[in-house]
Amino acid sequence: MSIKGFIFDLDGVVTDTAEYHYQAWKRLADELGIPFTREENEALRGIPRRESLLMLLKGRTYPETTLDELMERKNRYYLEYIRAISPRDLLPGARELLQEIRAAGLKAALGSASKNAREVIERLGIADLFDAIADGYSVTRQKPAPDLFLHAAALLGLPPTECAVVEDATAGVEAALAGGFTVIGIGPHERVGRAHLVLPSLAGVSLSKLLEQLSVSA
Known part of the structure; x- marks a missing residue:
């Protein structure tokens, strides 16, 4: 067909935009005191935000409300970075x-x-x-x-x-x-x-x- x-x-x-995602996740990870490398960011390629956050947390547990706040914080950082995107x-x-x-x-x-x-x-x-x-x-x-x-x-x-x-x-x-x-x-x-x-x-x-x-x- x-x-x-x-x-x-x-x-x-x-x-x-992988670099922007990396910078946003790295910024969040640094704030949480969690090591996060470019190689680990590569593993998040194509993965939705919530699953990406859970992978970044590496087994650390937080209340659902905190997870929501962390996802929103990462997205806020990402949006700051992509404001520079152009054709x-x-x-x-x-x-x-x-x-x-x-x-x-x-x-x-x-x-x-x-x-x-x-x-x-x-x-x-x-x-x-x-x-x-x-x-x-x-x-x-x-x-x-x-x-x-x-x-x-x-x-x-x-x-x-x-x-x-x-x-x-x-x-x-x-x-x-x-x-x-x-x-x-x-x-x-x-x-x-x-x-x-x-x-x-x-x-x-x-x-x-x-x-x-x-x-x-x-």
Whole structure:
């Protein structure tokens, strides 16, 4: 079945806010007196905020109200950092591919666990290139459950079999596979190797070449 829609993860695919997330989590960890490294931050890639916080706490327990406050504090720090985001922070090839998708009459959705996804794509200047947005507010179960991508596909009015998900995180690849989507993995093979097609980045990737590669890998 031909691909009629694309669902893009945000961080690591369209832009790279990993450094901002790291700085925000690191700031929170320092305040709590918890060691936190860049390697540990890498393990949070694609993981929702609450689960990320629990991983950062490393078994330390807090009342639910405190967990809520810590998540809000981390998000406040993150929002401070992303105020500087602009179109120059788009990853190479992202805008061009989205423009080709739009020009070809295909559909595009954002499928991100981030609750700040709308603000980020507006700051990046690409909100008009998406037909739908599924974010951290859209579903209860986040990646690696397939719910977010299934919701995005429903917003596009397409079945999963007609959508390709573009992901850079293991949890996202697993979610897309569980939902019955064609999956394009962005990044190292050890992280996204289960995807149907693995690319180092979107730099220089044309829509026609991408569809050709997907047809071969199907």
